[in-house]
Amino acid sequence: MSTTAGHAAGGSNYLTAEHGLKSWLLTKDHKRIAVLYLISVSFFFMLGGLFASLVRAELLTPAGDLLSADSYNRAFTMHGVIMVFFFLIPAIPAVLGNFLVPVMIGAKDLAFPRINLLSWYVYNLAGLLGVWVLLQGGVDTGWTFYTPYSSVYSNTAVIPAAMAGFVAGFSSILTALNFVVTIHRMRAPGLTWFRLPLFIWSHYATSLIILLGTPVLAITLLALVLERGFGLGIFDPAMGGDPVLFQHLFWFYSHPAVYIMILPAMGIQSELVAAFARKRVFGYPVVAFASLAIAILGFLVWGHHMFTSSQSVYASTVFSVLTMLVAVPSAVKVFNWTATLHEGSISYETPMLYALGFIGLFTIGGLTGVMLGTMGIDLHVHDTYFVVAHFHYVMVGGTILGYLGGLHYWWPKMFGRMYNQFWSRIAAIVVFIGFNLTFLPQFVVGYLGMPRRYWSYPAEFQIWNVLSTAGATVLGLGLALPLVYLLMSLKNGALAGNNPWGAKGLEWETTSPPPTFNFDTPPVVTEEAYAYADSHLVEAGHSDKKGKKELHGV
Amino acid sequence: MSVHVEPVKTYVMVFSALMVLTVATVFVAYFDLGLLNNFVAMGIALTKASLVVLIFMHVRHGSKLTKMIALGGFLWLIFLFLFPLADYDTRGLLGPLGK
Amino acid sequence: MSDHSSSTLAHHFDSHEQQREASTVGMWAFLVTEIMFFGGLFLAYVLYRSRYPQTFADASNHLNVIWGGVNTVVLIASSLTMALAVRAAQLANRKTIVLMLILTLVLGCVFLGIKAVEYKEKFDHHLVPGKNFQYDGANGQKAQIFFSLYFAMTGLHAVHMVIGAGLLIWMIVLAHKGVFTAEYHNHIENVGLYWHFVDIVWIFLFPLLYLLGFHVGH
Amino acid sequence: MVESFPMFPPQASTVASEVDALYWTWIAISAVSSLLIALAVAFFLVRYRRTPEHQTGHPERAAGMLEVIWSVIPLVICLGMFVWGTKVFFDLARPPANAVEYWATGKQWMWKFQHPNGRREINELHVPTGQPIKLTMISEDTIHSMFVPAFRVKSDVLPGRYTTVWFEPTKPGKYHMFCAEYCGTEHSLMGGSIYVMEPAEYAAWLAGEVPGQPRATGQELFTSLACVTCHDAGDQQRGPSLTGVFGSEVKLATGSTVLADESYLRESILTPAAKLVEGYDPLMPTYQGQVTEEQLMSLVDYIKSLGGQKAASAAPAASSGGPVAASTGG
Numbered sequence A: 001m002s003t004t005a006g007h008a009a010g011g012s013n014y015l016t017a018e019h020g021l022k023s024w025l026l027t028k029d030h031k032r033i034a035v036l037y038l039i040s041v042s043f044f045f046m047l048g049g050l051f052a053s054l055v056r057a058e059l060l061t062p063a064g065d066l067l068s069a070d071s072y073n074r075a076f077t078m079h080g081v082i083m084v085f086f087f088l089i090p091a092i093p094a095v096l097g098n099f100l101v102p103v104m105i106g107a108k109d110l111a112f113p114r115i116n117l118l119s120w121y122v123y124n125l126a127g128l129l130g131v132w133v134l135l136q137g138g139v140d141t142g143w144t145f146y147t148p149y150s151s152v153y154s155n156t157a158v159i160p161a162a163m164a165g166f167v168a169g170f171s172s173i174l175t176a177l178n179f180v181v182t183i184h185r186m187r188a189p190g191l192t193w194f195r196l197p198l199f200i201w202s203h204y205a206t207s208l209i210i211l212l213g214t215p216v217l218a219i220t221l222l223a224l225v226l227e228r229g230f231g232l233g234i235f236d237p238a239m240g241g242d243p244v245l246f247q248h249l250f251w252f253y254s255h256p257a258v259y260i261m262i263l264p265a266m267g268i269q270s271e272l273v274a275a276f277a278r279k280r281v282f283g284y285p286v287v288a289f290a291s292l293a294i295a296i297l298g299f300l301v302w303g304h305h306m307f308t309s310s311q312s313v314y315a316s317t318v319f320s321v322l323t324m325l326v327a328v329p330s331a332v333k334v335f336n337w338t339a340t341l342h343e344g345s346i347s348y349e350t351p352m353l354y355a356l357g358f359i360g361l362f363t364i365g366g367l368t369g370v371m372l373g374t375m376g377i378d379l380h381v382h383d384t385y386f387v388v389a390h391f392h393y394v395m396v397g398g399t400i401l402g403y404l405g406g407l408h409y410w411w412p413k414m415f416g417r418m419y420n421q422f423w424s425r426i427a428a429i430v431v432f433i434g435f436n437l438t439f440l441p442q443f444v445v446g447y448l449g450m451p452r453r454y455w456s457y458p459a460e461f462q463i464w465n466v467l468s469t470a471g472a473t474v475l476g477l478g479l480a481l482p483l484v485y486l487l488m489s490l491k492n493g494a495l496a497g498n499n500p501w502g503a504k505g506l507e508w509e510t511t512s513p514p515p516t517f518n519f520d521t522p523p524v525v526t527e528e529a530y531a532y533a534d535s536h537l538v539e540a541g542h543s544d545k546k547g548k549k550e551l552h553g554v
Numbered sequence B: 001m002s003v004h005v006e007p008v009k010t011y012v013m014v015f016s017a018l019m020v021l022t023v024a025t026v027f028v029a030y031f032d033l034g035l036l037n038n039f040v041a042m043g044i045a046l047t048k049a050s051l052v053v054l055i056f057m058h059v060r061h062g063s064k065l066t067k068m069i070a071l072g073g074f075l076w077l078i079f080l081f082l083f084p085l086a087d088y089d090t091r092g093l094l095g096p097l098g099k
Numbered sequence C: 001m002s003d004h005s006s007s008t009l010a011h012h013f014d015s016h017e018q019q020r021e022a023s024t025v026g027m028w029a030f031l032v033t034e035i036m037f038f039g040g041l042f043l044a045y046v047l048y049r050s051r052y053p054q055t056f057a058d059a060s061n062h063l064n065v066i067w068g069g070v071n072t073v074v075l076i077a078s079s080l081t082m083a084l085a086v087r088a089a090q091l092a093n094r095k096t097i098v099l100m101l102i103l104t105l106v107l108g109c110v111f112l113g114i115k116a117v118e119y120k121e122k123f124d125h126h127l128v129p130g131k132n133f134q135y136d137g138a139n140g141q142k143a144q145i146f147f148s149l150y151f152a153m154t155g156l157h158a159v160h161m162v163i164g165a166g167l168l169i170w171m172i173v174l175a176h177k178g179v180f181t182a183e184y185h186n187h188i189e190n191v192g193l194y195w196h197f198v199d200i201v202w203i204f205l206f207p208l209l210y211l212l213g214f215h216v217g218h
Numbered sequence D: 001m002v003e004s005f006p007m008f009p010p011q012a013s014t015v016a017s018e019v020d021a022l023y024w025t026w027i028a029i030s031a032v033s034s035l036l037i038a039l040a041v042a043f044f045l046v047r048y049r050r051t052p053e054h055q056t057g058h059p060e061r062a063a064g065m066l067e068v069i070w071s072v073i074p075l076v077i078c079l080g081m082f083v084w085g086t087k088v089f090f091d092l093a094r095p096p097a098n099a100v101e102y103w104a105t106g107k108q109w110m111w112k113f114q115h116p117n118g119r120r121e122i123n124e125l126h127v128p129t130g131q132p133i134k135l136t137m138i139s140e141d142t143i144h145s146m147f148v149p150a151f152r153v154k155s156d157v158l159p160g161r162y163t164t165v166w167f168e169p170t171k172p173g174k175y176h177m178f179c180a181e182y183c184g185t186e187h188s189l190m191g192g193s194i195y196v197m198e199p200a201e202y203a204a205w206l207a208g209e210v211p212g213q214p215r216a217t218g219q220e221l222f223t224s225l226a227c228v229t230c231h232d233a234g235d236q237q238r239g240p241s242l243t244g245v246f247g248s249e250v251k252l253a254t255g256s257t258v259l260a261d262e263s264y265l266r267e268s269i270l271t272p273a274a275k276l277v278e279g280y281d282p283l284m285p286t287y288q289g290q291v292t293e294e295q296l297m298s299l300v301d302y303i304k305s306l307g308g309q310k311a312a313s314a315a316p317a318a319s320s321g322g323p324v325a326a327s328t329g330g
């Protein structure tokens, strides 16, 4: 067992326990795997951002001048595919979830450490396929791969791209499998379901969605490959098949997938609000069950992507009303976070700035989602920039802000060092401003009628696109800042201490960075989560004195 | 360690039941019962599958969690089938186009 | 840090019991993903069958019910031997484990052999979708969808069988080495679950593909 | 200023204002709820900021009715908007009885239109005001989508199956028409203009050029493709009479019935044996690959024009909940 080497209480932690590249590439420590994932995922984020920059640059002028039409089509497709499958879906679960799930429940590792490592390799295999697609000139079907365009008419690298999605799906299945089993079977003594941090609840709900949804994407992409490669025919009207069946299968996964993206961010949100208001999350059980409700109901609304597809109007009606229902648990969460602030003791550190941004932007994104779920409106704005704006509000304004908030919150735990407080706050504010400048104009231009996936557009839409591109520039700058100061903190950052925020939760009871097996003595839990008002949350078998002392000093 | 060990006899009995049901399903297929054919065939297949799940796969003596997982998988399969089929079966009900 | 010296207990588990439960839950969760995976193709099948009932019934008569039936029996028998192998593992009865596993493997191979014969038959009769597809009944095009689905579904099933056979060989080696004890036999139990699952898929494929048009032709 | 920052597309159809009203209501609801949340957050941030004396939050208070209230209010709002939105949607989806039928074919990357009198246009469509117009559409290759922002309507255009979109133009002018479903290289160029004209102007425009006659074309095809040899007057022919078949419930050999809509007619021509009419043998040859989508449209249009009463194989109009029967025959 390679990881058992040195975990002596004092100096050694998971980062220093072993040295050399091999000790990283063969590690079975969930924390190291999280770091590996952090590196991979950041790479793909930059790649996806690069394509976004191309897209926005092209759209500065109405004429298609910077890129050719084909290059533009590849650019937004690669942007969407990379951002969704290689960044947003794995980002929070595979990085923060991987690091924190075992620590938060007081376990030594995930249930299947080898499968965890395998998942990272599978992810990178998918990444390699993705890079291969790029080398072959990219793919131009849109991230939705709609048939029969993808199966018959596109002459780009559809098959490798579909295989990349297929393989990436397996890596998230492996992660989810690990989470479900770990959360069910490996909680510390005393850690009952209703004492779990909400981060765990939301990762549990996410994992269920991944397990139930991803296989359907896998078979759909496989069928697409067979269709394109061997003329399977089930999506091809020329052979008696129906292209709309593909849409059903695709969205059966891909709508729940949007909750795969947002639920972990909601989990982070609960942790941040509680920690920086020093108060138990308002209505804990309701917030916990809301995650499950979203996960389950989220499976029954996929047809809202198909209102104009020739889907039966009756099916559309059912999907529409269910869409309305699934919005309610999200609304409840927003209200409960707001109520948590009431009578709190609020401080405005960087993670909290992101959390506050999340509340605002997710609310706008969610409300425009409900508008899209209203069929009379969707008929007009479907496949326009209104939809583009909606999903960037939830995915960037929601998930990425949540991810960044979480990263800033747990960074000192993961690496033991604190980043620059001034620059990190500036970055949060720049991101917020740049984001709104990029995507607010898209709502307007969308309602005006500008369709998405347009390489050139009528001149009267230009002003809004200029604003949007300007915003994207600001946003890009804001996102580049953390890259700099977070990396610098690894070298020069002040030592963070075990609990820099004075937060509650098992992860703050252990050292920063944690030892290889997370706790020197297995913890025993005797209290609820977020017991800020009471004296102590946790009776660790071995109590870390230093950590307790720092509890209230930042 | 509380592993429930089924007697060999149980397994053999389940096997025989599965054989009988296999013969039954082929036998029924000889008759044209209209739509009923589908229900009978699927009913028999479901029965066979349940036998395998409950006994060969030990769910009968398994934990509550395994039972829930197995049922959950079945339920989600129904979700997957229900909505698309409902879509296809109700298309065009607004009346022939042009009315 | 508790020091279980037992080599079969991984460091991060407290007991064999916990480890076994984790492995069973994990396997079942995996099987659920398999259900959904096959589910997509089953949906396509059900959909097209309900849209083209006549064509599908006619086309299904081009399959060989005898071979399909024999294969059903073979596969169910292999499930029986697999169940007995797991039972032997629970009782730590090394010889029986190995014997039952080998029987299972043999039956699995018989199934795959018969499948190969069937595929060859279809190939000879130009019933493999693609350029050489020739179908003498009505609606050849839609019949082609039937055969596409036939090959996709049974093919995917066969791939699972091949993987299962590989797992069986691995288990035979482990069992032969005497790895399995009354408290530690997660691997063999999980392979058993997998094998039974693959059996269940066939239990549905057989009536759906082979029997649905039977009364028309007989 | 307003010119350079356009916010809304023109309202040029009868439904446009309905959609806009729905939209405005949602915007208002969103603005109010976002504002309330923002205000509450801002207030709490200031009021409960961390001070040296105030280091931890107050213990949680019981939620009481609060959570119920803020679940029920959004639920009621959403359901209310759902009902309204669905009503608007059905208005958009269901063409009125007096709609005049136009035909559209989409292909990479152009739109082809056909007026009721047979006049053809490419990437341009001239229509009169005050007349509900139904576009019956099909694609020759991949999926496209017909989108006219000024009319607030959109519908995907599929290969292999007809879909429709309808509108009643109200304001003369020139409006954008886009392809809204991604369809390849020149997806963003696959559009054109819709010219809405006063009826008199439209009539003059129509008269301006000699139109091809699709009825005649359909009829011609019906003869040249030898359809007449089997489908003539009565049901005693080899094939069933096609008079009045459109819109009827056709009894099939399998015992079930289907509604004879455009897609059914099209399928009957391309793959006749897929749905055999009760009492007939599968004699009819397939016309797959021998007729273009446009010719098919002409044929279907011609069969639709064969009004009158259909006997025998047409079941009486469904008694309950079925669609309104009694065709006016195009």
Ligand code: HEA
Pocket: A144, A258, A259, A261, A262, A304, A305, A323, A324, A326, A327, A328, A330, A331, A332, A334, A362, A363, A364, A365, A366, A367, A368, A369, A370, A371, A372, A373, A374, A378, A381, A382, A383, A387, A390, A391, A394, A395, A398, A399, D029, D033, D037, D073, D074, D077, D078
């Ligand atoms: C993180 C990802 C994410 C999330 C969380 C959501 C959340 C929601 N989405 Fe979104 N959506 C996408 C990502 C996401 N979506 C993507 C990627 C697409 C486009 C895919 C493509 O075509 O490429 C899309 C497209 C999309 C469509 C299809 C549009 C079209 O193509 O025509 C629809 C239609 O119903 C929709 C609806 C919703 C709804 C109702 C929610 C709800 O869950 C939102 C719930 C949240 C709230 C409601 C806000 C909080 C509530 C309050 C503050 C209280 C006040 C509330 C009320 C009064 C109601 N989304």
Ligand code: HEA
Pocket: A045, A046, A047, A048, A049, A050, A052, A053, A055, A056, A076, A077, A079, A080, A081, A083, A084, A087, A088, A141, A142, A143, A144, A388, A392, A395, A396, A400, A438, A451, A452, A453, A454, A455, A468, A472, A475, A476, A477, A479, A480
């Ligand atoms: C996780 C999801 C995610 C994220 C984060 C983003 C982020 C962004 N997206 Fe996108 N987007 C999608 C998911 C996402 N998007 C999807 C699914 C589609 C649909 C695709 C389709 O239609 O198929 C889409 C489509 C889409 C479009 C519509 C294209 C079209 O329809 O024609 C546009 C246009 O403005 C856009 C813009 C942006 C911008 C400006 C950002 C910005 O937030 C990005 C900012 C980030 C950066 C700028 C990177 C920062 C790093 C650097 C600057 C370093 C430089 C790089 C190197 C050194 C290598 N996105």
Ligand code: CUA
Pocket: D106, D107, D108, D109, D143, D144, D145, D179, D180, D181, D182, D183, D184, D187, D188, D190
């Ligand atoms: Cu045609 Cu897009």
Ligand SMILES: [Cu+2]
Pocket: A254, A255, A258, A301, A302, A304, A305
């Ligand atoms: Cu959705």
